[in-house]
Amino acid sequence: MELIRLLGQNTLAGFNKLGRGTYFLTHTLAGFMELLPRPHLVINQMYSVGVLSFLIITISGLFVGMVLSLQGYYILSDFGAEESLGLMVAASLVRELGPVVTALLFAGRAGSALTAEIGLMKATEQLSGMEMMAVDPINRIISPRFLAGLIAMPLLAALFSMVGIVGGHLVGVGLLGVDNGSFWSQMQAGIDFEDDIINGVIKSLVFGFVTTWIALFEGYDTTPTSEGVSRATTRTVVNSAFSILGLDFILTALMFGD
Amino acid sequence: MQHTHTQDTLVGLFVAFGIAGLFFLALQVSNLSSFSNDDTYTVTARFQNSGGLKPRATVSSSGVKIGQVKSISLDPKTFESVVEMSISSRFNTLPDDTSASIFTAGLLGEQYVSLEAGGSDELLKDGGKIELTQSAIILEKVIGQFLFKSAEEKAEGNK
Known part of the structure; x- marks a missing residue:
């Protein structure tokens, strides 16, 4: 009996949270109009969300590309197909690893910071203070962060893929001696602009949207105690990772299953 | 901040x-920069069997890439495979008795269309048709024929 009651309670609580999250999202999107006269709010957030994530994204991208190249070479050389190394590295980065790994790192680096920042604002009653002064905290605090996350994510994913391909080239051509010309020509023959690159950008946009939404909502919805903030930060990373990987499966099935 | x-x-x-x-x-x-910006013209060729040829496969002449396969469809009456190819306008001097064959790059590579120029004075135009074609080689058929032949030879040797 206790079990059934708990199950019902949790289900209702889940739907309740989803409803509040959706209301929060529409309010945030409506707040975009208010940002037009104050672009510096977004630029400030682009700095903390994008510029500060730049280093971790490029370094991870470089190493992921290098490892892909190394692993791919050992497998491909069994079939005498080392020339396809460029295609393999580029396809896996542009289609999958670029958007997904960037989104996971983004959730860990920028998403958790956003949750902690907004959660602390709520715990120290800064958000209530704003409401007292007739300033809408969602328009002023949440919307610029949301827009910044939405812009930064595809740029970071593109950077990740680019640096990864350069890393793969360094290892493949520089270290393992794959022919430079066939590395690029196989890549260019196999990667399609619309099918691969545009779809990769769409993926990263979706991931950016979901990650920033989760991070901001968890922060805004937190229990205003130090324990609540720490829990909300954990939930941001865990829920973002789940949603990114789940959505990636659905998007891949939709995009590449022809 | x-x-x-x-x-x-x-x-x-x-x-x-x-x-x-x-x-x-x-x-x-x-491959955004390679052909899409150029002007291209389209020619079609009919094959008995186009094997594993796919859209966007290379069309080459003497080993040089001159275009790509646009679409592959089945003629519902003759049951032939109709392959549409877009060829860069830079290579607009192909004669109209050019022949098309489907080859495989390497043993495990992708299939591509190879065009061999003939000796006619007339040129292939946009929407033109290539009459002389050679189908893709289906490995299973070749192996089947080879096995059949060697079995036949053995049977004759036993007589």
Whole structure:
């Protein structure tokens, strides 16, 4: 009996949270109009969300590309197909690893910071203070962060893929001696602009949207105690990772299953 | 957070780098630049069997890439495979008795269309048809024929 009651309670609580999250999202999107006269709010957030994530994204991208190249070479050389190394590295980065790994790192680096920042604002009653002064905290605090996350994510994913391909080239051509010309020509023959690159950008946009939404909502919805903030930060990373990987499966099935 | 001049510059740099990354992907990694900007003309060829040929496969002449396969469809009456190819206008001097064959690059490679120029004075035009075609070689058929033949020879040797 206790079990059934708990199950019902949790289900209702889940739907309740989803409803509040959706209301929060529409309010945030409506707040975009208010940002037009104050672009510096977004630029400030682009700095903390994008510029500060730049280093971790490029370094991870470089190493992921290098490892892909190394692993791919050992497998491909069994079939005498080392020339396809460029295609393999580029396809896996542009289609999958670029958007997904960037989104996971983004959730860990920028998403958790956003949750902690907004959660602390709520715990120290800064958000209530704003409401007292007739300033809408969602328009002023949440919307610029949301827009910044939405812009930064595809740029970071593109950077990740680019640096990864350069890393793969360094290892493949520089270290393992794959022919430079066939590395690029196989890549260019196999990667399609619309099918691969545009779809990769769409993926990263979706991931950016979901990650920033989760991070901001968890922060805004937190229990205003130090324990609540720490829990909300954990939930941001865990829920973002789940949603990114789940959505990636659905998007891949939709995009590449022809 | 205070709004500063350096921060603007850093954000600007970040956005510039990101867009440069997208351009790199579009131009260097994908095949966007190779043929789509050029003018192309379309020719069709009918094959008995186009094997594993796919859209966007290479069309080459004497080993040089001159275009790509646009679409592959089945003629519902003759049950032939109709292959549409777009060829770069730079190579518009192919004679109209050019022959088309489907080959495989290497043993496990992709299939591609190879055009061999004939000796006619008339040129292939946009929408033109290639009459002389050679189908893809289906490995299973070749192996089947080979096995059949060697079994036949053995039977004759036993007599």
